[in-house]
Amino acid sequence: MSSNKQISEFRVRPIGSFDADLEVPGDKSISHRSAMIAGLARGTSTITGFLPSEDCLNTLAAVRACGVGCDILEEMPGFGPTAMRIHGKAMQLEAPAEPIDCGNSGTGMRLLAGLLAGQSFESELFGDESLSGRPMGRITDPLGLMGARIETLGAKPGCAPLRIHASKLQPIRYELPMASAQVKSAVLLAGLFCEGETTVVQPAVTRDHTERMFEAFGLSLSEADNVISIEGGQVPEGREFRVPGDISSAAFWVVAAAARPGARLVVRNVGLNPTRTAVLDVVERMGATVIRRPVEAGGGEPYGDVEIHGAELSGTDLVRAEIPNLIDEIPVIAVAAALAKGRTRIREAKELRVKETDRVATTVENLRAMGGVVEEFEDGMEVEGGAPLKGAEVRSYGDHRIAMAFAIAGLFADGETRVLDTACVNTSYPGFSHHLDAVLRGCRDAAEYALPTRPTNS
Ligand code: S3P
Numbered sequence: 001m002s003s004n005k006q007i008s009e010f011r012v013r014p015i016g017s018f019d020a021d022l023e024v025p026g027d028k029s030i031s032h033r034s035a036m037i038a039g040l041a042r043g044t045s046t047i048t049g050f051l052p053s054e055d056c057l058n059t060l061a062a063v064r065a066c067g068v069g070c071d072i073l074e075e076m077p078g079f080g081p082t083a084m085r086i087h088g089k090a091m092q093l094e095a096p097a098e099p100i101d102c103g104n105s106g107t108g109m110r111l112l113a114g115l116l117a118g119q120s121f122e123s124e125l126f127g128d129e130s131l132s133g134r135p136m137g138r139i140t141d142p143l144g145l146m147g148a149r150i151e152t153l154g155a156k157p158g159c160a161p162l163r164i165h166a167s168k169l170q171p172i173r174y175e176l177p178m179a180s181a182q183v184k185s186a187v188l189l190a191g192l193f194c195e196g197e198t199t200v201v202q203p204a205v206t207r208d209h210t211e212r213m214f215e216a217f218g219l220s221l222s223e224a225d226n227v228i229s230i231e232g233g234q235v236p237e238g239r240e241f242r243v244p245g246d247i248s249s250a251a252f253w254v255v256a257a258a259a260r261p262g263a264r265l266v267v268r269n270v271g272l273n274p275t276r277t278a279v280l281d282v283v284e285r286m287g288a289t290v291i292r293r294p295v296e297a298g299g300g301e302p303y304g305d306v307e308i309h310g311a312e313l314s315g316t317d318l319v320r321a322e323i324p325n326l327i328d329e330i331p332v333i334a335v336a337a338a339l340a341k342g343r344t345r346i347r348e349a350k351e352l353r354v355k356e357t358d359r360v361a362t363t364v365e366n367l368r369a370m371g372g373v374v375e376e377f378e379d380g381m382e383v384e385g386g387a388p389l390k391g392a393e394v395r396s397y398g399d400h401r402i403a404m405a406f407a408i409a410g411l412f413a414d415g416e417t418r419v420l421d422t423a424c425v426n427t428s429y430p431g432f433s434h435h436l437d438a439v440l441r442g443c444r445d446a447a448e449y450a451l452p453t454r455p456t457n458s
Helices: 028-040 054-065 106-116 137-145 181-191 209-216 247-258 278-285 320-325 327-339 350-354 359-369 400-410 423-427 432-440
Strands: 009-012 019-022 044-048 069-076 080-087 123-126 149-152 162-165 173-175 197-201 221-224 227-231 240-242 264-271 289-295 303-309 342-346 373-377 380-385 393-395 417-420
Touching: 009 400, 009 432, 019 247, 019 432, 028 044, 028 054, 028 080, 028 106, 028 181, 028 209, 054 069, 054 080, 054 106, 054 423, 106 123, 106 137, 106 162, 106 181, 137 149, 137 181, 181 197, 181 209, 181 227, 209 221, 247 264, 247 278, 247 303, 247 327, 247 400, 247 432, 278 289, 278 320, 278 327, 320 327, 327 342, 327 350, 327 359, 327 373, 327 380, 327 400, 350 359, 359 373, 359 380, 359 393, 359 400, 400 417, 400 423, 400 432
Parallel strands: 019 264, 044 240, 173 197, 393 417
Antiparallel strands: 009 417, 044 080, 069 080, 123 162, 149 162, 197 227, 221 227, 264 303, 289 303, 342 380, 373 380
């Protein structure tokens, strides 16, 4: 196996204990925001650790289509830029010449809608089939209350493409009906283009990358008890910003190591923002040893190294408050649950049904295909762990996290597991197949896991 983009299937066989030392590519959520906020800033920003995945490259292209200049400094060959200089427009975006392609990315589309809602020009956002079926009312509602005029042009009501008309926005106070960082961020980004204070109240703590990045770029906002307010008219100041590794990508290896007694894994330079690390708490609760080694961050996002030692896992209950902080890791946590002794309850997670696929349905279907015992509920699933997994042919349904979660399941199944339709992993984790290959070959040396980057002068 290689890290070639065209790979469309993983063939995985069971492995014994492993000892891996790796670094995963940049955080997807933070990379999207870095392109947008650096694009709005006054002056030049240097972004390093950028994730060259399809989702983030679409967002970077969108920002460039709004007149933002970008010099690529370094790239991952075959994928795209990992470091760049972005010449911000000091909030004065230009009209894109064509409709903007957001690909598979809900984050890209929803945050860009917030950014574009208060402009003096019209724009249009579209995406692939999966994105065109995902709910956009959750952002067109609050943005509409701010005075935005956004048409949803999709075949499915309330869905993309989005036509965003020129509008002058006014600030609102908005209580989020769901714990969604995407919706929160769309409203806060739109709030930058209003006169006065925009406030978002969230029902639970959700990832706070937008708030942290606003502050890192010199904006002031207030934040207490899940109430976040920002005064419009502020202009971010360009700066250097380092994107840490994506804990959601690391989660695949974290589970692989946690569920294998005797295994050891070190993930270096990975994001340790507390609104994202609930997966570490869960595998720890299930019995694995988790050692966190934070690095003194100094403005920006917390990061560090994480070391995992595997064990016989036991089932656990995910608690309501941690669901938003591990929502993207649930497919692979369900795999851990299948490998654990006892029951794991994953409930109050109905947001899973509106992700890149209906992740309750796709996770349950694939777990069952591999011999897992799982009960499906409208708001999640309960997994009765301990039934031996058997190799099977499973599909990703075009969902990157389903593809990767079931590659991990294959490491524990009897016989060969084939995961079909895996090119989608490039949505979030370019280099996943390289890391999978190194784990399957039993590599121990960090050099064998290193993903290539090279400087560029384009
Ligand atoms: C994201 C927020 C989450 C998450 C998504 C990325 C973000 O979605 O599932 O992958 O970057 O803000 P919701 O905010 O819709 O829960």
